[in-house]
Amino acid sequence: MAQPAPAIQDLVLVGGGHSHVEVLREFGRNPLPGIRLTLICHNVHTPYSGMLPGLIAGHYQFEETHIDLRPLARFGNARFIHNSVVGLDLQNKHVLCESQTPVPYDLLSINIGSTPATRQVSGAAENTVPVKPISRFFAHWETMRTRLLERDSPARIAVVGAGAGGVELLLSMQYRLQADLSAQGRDANHLSFHLVTSSGGILETHGHRVGRTFDNELTSRGIQIHTNHEVVEVRNGALECANGAVLSFDEILWVTTAGAAAWPASVGLDTDEAGFITVSDTLQSTSHPDIFAAGDIATMVDHPRPKSGAVAVRQGPPLAENLRRHSQNMPLRRYTPQRDYLALISTGNRYAIASRGRWTMKGKSMWWLKDWIDRRFMNKYSDLPKTERID
Numbered sequence: 001m002a003q004p005a006p007a008i009q010d011l012v013l014v015g016g017g018h019s020h021v022e023v024l025r026e027f028g029r030n031p032l033p034g035i036r037l038t039l040i041c042h043n044v045h046t047p048y049s050g051m052l053p054g055l056i057a058g059h060y061q062f063e064e065t066h067i068d069l070r071p072l073a074r075f076g077n078a079r080f081i082h083n084s085v086v087g088l089d090l091q092n093k094h095v096l097c098e099s100q101t102p103v104p105y106d107l108l109s110i111n112i113g114s115t116p117a118t119r120q121v122s123g124a125a126e127n128t129v130p131v132k133p134i135s136r137f138f139a140h141w142e143t144m145r146t147r148l149l150e151r152d153s154p155a156r157i158a159v160v161g162a163g164a165g166g167v168e169l170l171l172s173m174q175y176r177l178q179a180d181l182s183a184q185g186r187d188a189n190h191l192s193f194h195l196v197t198s199s200g201g202i203l204e205t206h207g208h209r210v211g212r213t214f215d216n217e218l219t220s221r222g223i224q225i226h227t228n229h230e231v232v233e234v235r236n237g238a239l240e241c242a243n244g245a246v247l248s249f250d251e252i253l254w255v256t257t258a259g260a261a262a263w264p265a266s267v268g269l270d271t272d273e274a275g276f277i278t279v280s281d282t283l284q285s286t287s288h289p290d291i292f293a294a295g296d297i298a299t300m301v302d303h304p305r306p307k308s309g310a311v312a313v314r315q316g317p318p319l320a321e322n323l324r325r326h327s328q329n330m331p332l333r334r335y336t337p338q339r340d341y342l343a344l345i346s347t348g349n350r351y352a353i354a355s356r357g358r359w360t361m362k363g364k365s366m367w368w369l370k371d372w373i374d375r376r377f378m379n380k381y382s383d384l385p386k387t388e389r390i391d
């Protein structure tokens, strides 16, 4: 007598972030029996955060800094749906997309990242350029660069937010634009650069020594730092600050603290006060055990960590392992993230500053180390083993 076909489970990955690229690679290397895998992402090319400042500075090409999700999904035996997820029907277990029929799931994993929070400050969304989504920012950057280089009068450029992302971005933009001006035989001081932050210092989550080192670097490169300037309103070209100052600029980029998409909280998933999905040590939602989350969109309730690509990358292997175990009704493994990471922050000019805890080191060699680590990461997802690849 014919045996009934084994039930197929639908595992849906929402977002092609740093953790899901590892899940796809892992399932390509060790296929999951009885699973139909689907990836839904609104980008075909997903950016690798570590190399974005180098892309802006002109050290890398677009393809070197983005993972093409189509061959990676094929390698992972996943179907790829190029669409934006707008919600979930938790009752009927469907993923709701912007322009696609609902996608059913038995098991779901969310790795959609974050975007700089513009909602809290009036006028920020309308009058500044958010650095994420990166695909939109990169297009804007190219237009902004052309506009600035065609201009005859001086221009003032500001970045709001003095975390690693904001500082790296500002230094990279300055390096690129000054190189462009020199190539045109023009005065590099035609453009002035400003960093605006509500805090009393810069890079505050990285410790005093790193903050001081970057303070010196920015000052020596003529960048003006406006600390204790909490922006409360943005009008066309002007930042109104809580201390009464009004700062005027020609270009304003918004790189403040990470904010969460609204839909995870609105559909009824447990979230923290900022709207990030709360997960346990197994990376499972604290309210829905058939839903996992990783990267910026997830907050590990017992091990909160700053939102960073490094954290998202490291969550990839335990996420893949627990999705596999969950689908096979095996006990899940607990994961404890590292307390601190080696941070390699570049200064735009092929120079970087490394820090871990209280230890710091700087120099061209730190840039080469960062470049080597970043390229090795990218090769893992673009140089897929041909023998196992399904085309």
Ligand SMILES: Cc1cc2nc3c(=O)[nH]c(=O)nc-3n(C[C@H](O)[C@H](O)[C@H](O)COP(=O)(O)OP(=O)(O)OC[C@H]3O[C@@H](n4cnc5c(N)ncnc54)[C@H](O)[C@@H]3O)c2cc1C
Pocket: 014, 015, 016, 017, 018, 019, 040, 041, 042, 043, 045, 046, 047, 049, 050, 051, 052, 053, 083, 084, 085, 086, 111, 112, 113, 114, 131, 132, 133, 164, 165, 166, 168, 169, 255, 261, 294, 295, 296, 297, 307, 308, 309, 310, 311, 312, 344
């Ligand atoms: C300028 C800058 C520089 C930075 N440099 C560093 C660095 O050097 N090192 C570091 O560790 N961190 C860095 N960060 C932080 C880092 O970018 C984030 O922490 C990291 O990208 C988070 O990874 P993730 O996997 O959670 O999500 P992401 O990398 O943001 O990936 C999310 C994916 O999901 C997709 N997606 C989003 N929403 C939806 C949706 N609704 N439907 C479908 N798909 C969706 C996106 O298109 C994207 O492909 C930097 C940030 C900035 C702004």
